[in-house]
Amino acid sequence: MMSKTRTYLDNNASTPLCPEARAAMVEAMDVMGNPSSVHAEGRAVRALIERAREQVANLIGARASEVVFTSGATEANNTVMAAGWDTICVSGIEHDSVLAPARASGAAIIDLPASTDGRVDLSAVMQPLSEAAAGEGKALLSLMIANNETGVVEPAADAIALAREVGAAVHVDAVQGPGRLPLDFASLGADFLVVSAHKLGGPRGAGALVIRDGVSLPAFVRGGGQERRRRGGTESVAAIAGFGAAAGALARETGAIERAAALRAELEAGVKRMTPEAVIVAQDSARITNTSCIALPGKAAETLVIRLDLEGIAVSAGAACSSGKVGSSHVLEAMGLPPEITRSAIRVSLGPQTREADIAAFLAAWQKVAGPAVIAA
Ligand code: PMP
Numbered sequence: 244m245m246s247k248t249r250t251y252l253d254n255n256a257s258t259p260l261c262p263e264a265r266a267a268m269v270e271a272m273d274v275m276g277n278p279s280s281v282h283a284e285g286r287a288v289r290a291l292i293e294r295a296r297e298q299v300a301n302l303i304g305a306r307a308s309e310v311v312f313t314s315g316a317t318e319a320n321n322t323v324m325a326a327g328w329d330t331i332c333v334s335g336i337e338h339d340s341v342l343a344p345a346r347a348s349g350a351a352i353i354d355l356p357a358s359t360d361g362r363v364d365l366s367a368v369m370q371p372l373s374e375a376a377a378g379e380g381k382a383l384l385s386l387m388i389a390n391n392e393t394g395v396v397e398p399a400a401d402a403i404a405l406a407r408e409v410g411a412a413v414h415v416d417a418v419q420g421p422g423r424l425p426l427d428f429a430s431l432g433a434d435f436l437v438v439s440a441h442k443l444g445g446p447r448g449a450g451a452l453v454i455r456d457g458v459s460l461p462a463f464v465r466g467g468g469q470e471r472r473r474r475g476g477t478e479s480v481a482a483i484a485g486f487g488a489a490a491g492a493l494a495r496e497t498g499a500i501e502r503a504a505a506l507r508a509e510l511e512a513g514v515k516r517m518t519p520e521a522v523i524v525a526q527d528s529a530r531i532t533n534t535s536c537i538a539l540p541g542k543a544a545e546t547l548v549i550r551l552d553l554e555g556i557a558v559s560a561g562a563a564c565s566s567g568k569v570g571s572s573h574v575l576e577a578m579g580l581p582p583e584i585t586r587s588a589i590r591v592s593l594g595p596q597t598r599e600a601d602i603a604a605f606l607a608a609w610q611k612v613a614g615p616a617v618i619a620a
Contacts, residue, residue, distance in 0.1 A: 250604040253557045254442075254594035255391045255419060255534060260485070261444035267295075267488035268446060271481040278478055279467060292478055295487025299451055302490040303417070303438060304427035311452045311470045312483050316340060316418045316439035319452035322463045323383070323414045323435045324348050330375035330382040332411070334363045335577025336390055341416055342573075345385065351375065355386070357578050361395030361525035365405050373409035382411040388420040392561055392574045392590050393525045394534025396424060403432050412458070418442050422493050422595065423500065423531035434458045440482065444595075445489035449482035499595040504532035506593055506602050511535055513606040517614040522584055524575065533597075536575075538588040539613055544572075547589050547612060554608035558591045 251259065271291050276284030278292055293307070300307040313319045317340040324331065324344035331345045334355035345352060353371045357363045363386060376382040384406040389396045399415050406413040414435040420426040421443045428436050433455065440449035454460055454473075466475025514521050514537055524536035539547065544560035551558055561572030575585040591605065 249555050249557065250601045250608075251557045252591045252593060252597065252601065252605060253559050254597075255394075255590065255592035256559055257441045257447060258444050258594050259596060260446060261489050261492050263492040264440075264445045264485040264489040268481045268485040271484035274480070278480065279469065288480055291480055291484045291487075295483045295490075298487035298491040298494070299438070300453075302421055302426075302443075302494045303436070303453065304429045304431075305436070305453050306429075306456060308471075309428070309453050309456055311454060311473050312478060312486075313450045313452050313474060314448055314479070315441075315450040316416065316437045317450075319437040319450050320344065320414075320416055322452055322460075323437070324385070325463075326383075326460055327381065328383045328412075329380045330372075330411075332368050332372050332375070332382065332384045334386065336361070336363065336393075336574045337385065337387055338391060338416060338418070339573075341385055341387070341414075350383075355384075359525075359578050359580055360528045361390060361393045361530075361578055362528060363397055363402075365398060365401055369405060369409070372405070372411055376410040382409075383414055384411050385414040385416070387416040387418070388426070389424060389531045389534075390574060391419050391534075392572060392588075393528075393536045393578075394419075394530035394532075394592075395525045396529045396531060399431060399433070407432070419531060419534075421490070422496065423503075423533055428453055428455075435460075440486035440489060443489055443493050445486040446482045449479060449486040451486075496595060500532050502595075503593045503597065506597055506599065507532055507535055509599075510591065510602050510605060511537075513602070514609060517606070517610055521613075524580070524584065524588060525578075533593040535591045536588050537591060538575075538584040540583040540587055542587050542613065544587050544589050545570075547587070550612040551589075551605075551608055554611060556605055556608045558589050558605075560589050561585075 274288050276288045278289040296307045296310050320340040321344040328350040331350045332353040336357045355363045386402045412434045415433040418439045436453040441447040464474045522538040548560045571585040
């Protein structure tokens with residue numbers, strides 16, 4: 244349990260477990276049996292997995308048959324990148340779980356440029372991608388739905404239209420989508436889509452690779468043939484049940500996106516009032532409403548994060564959801580932002596549990612750690 248004196252504003256790194264997910268996990272832990280067994284015990288535990296599959300599919304507008312459970316988004320992204328592409332078109336603003344396996348895959352890389360507003364420029368890759376996809380070339384275009392550091396919403400629908408036109412497959416890292424923007428896999432038309440349980444109220448260590456029906460992807464873990472022969476191994480039943488319950492709860496949630504927008508506006512206005520030199524990265528771009536990337540030129544991001552932490556506020560510096568990482572944000576660098584921004588940017592990310600009092604606590608701490616020194620009269 245988080246202490247009352249703490250204010251948690253790092254929901255893009257991980258959201259708190261919602262009560263529905265917790266209850267489903269506790270219940271699942273007491274259901275014995277192997278989900279592949281044919282007896283009644285096996286069937287009962289299998290039913291928990293299939294119910295979760297329906298709940299996750301329902302949340303993102305997919306069919307249950309399209310959902311493959313994984314250990315998280317990192318595994319799902321790695322799997323798609325390693326599927327034998329000749330060419331992968333990808334932007335430097337992607338998460339490391341896309342970039343690292345894409346670069347290690349041996350595929351030729353087409354760099355999808357991003358501009359200072361945080362959006363990728365698809366027109367720049369139209370020609371090289373169509374050349375790569377011509378003939379026998381297996382080409383993949385990968386684009387996240389919204390950036391985890393800046394919150395900028397990427398043009399996923401345009402990317403899919405472009406890929407279709409040139410004959411490339413499309414992968415969408417939608418980890419920061421559920422609960423933050425409307426998401427419908429069927430109408431989006433991607434071949435592969437990735438989500439993660441712990442970004443939407445579920446447990447850490449569960450995720451899904453959603454593969455459009457009819458799209459072939461070789462088995463990525465071979466063994467007992469689970470997950471329709473794609474990912475062998477006895478399923479992590481409690482984590483999957485928690486993932487499903489969180490997805491179910493989120494599908495019933497209303498108003499969270501608008502609430503976050505109002506709270507973020509208050510937060511950003513307060514920051515600008517106290518520290519006019521602060522830069523809100525990509526403030527004029529379409530952004531998911533829970534995310535604010537704030538740079539304070541002249542201050543090191545990690546110092547801000549540590550000082551805010553000492554004041555009871557949890558935020559992160561750039562992609563600090565990767566272990567122990569400090570320094571400059573690769574996302575902001577790929578956007579072409581100068582070092583005084585890339586080295587001084589912190590990310591504040593709200594969740595459905597965030598309230599006015601949390602924003603007030605953040606602003607009070609910001610005044611202490613970033614504002615001008617208060618001079619006693
Ligand atoms: N993609 C994005 C955009 C993310 O924000 C994250 C989590 N930081 C991941 C992938 C990796 O997710 P997981 O923790 O489930 O491996």
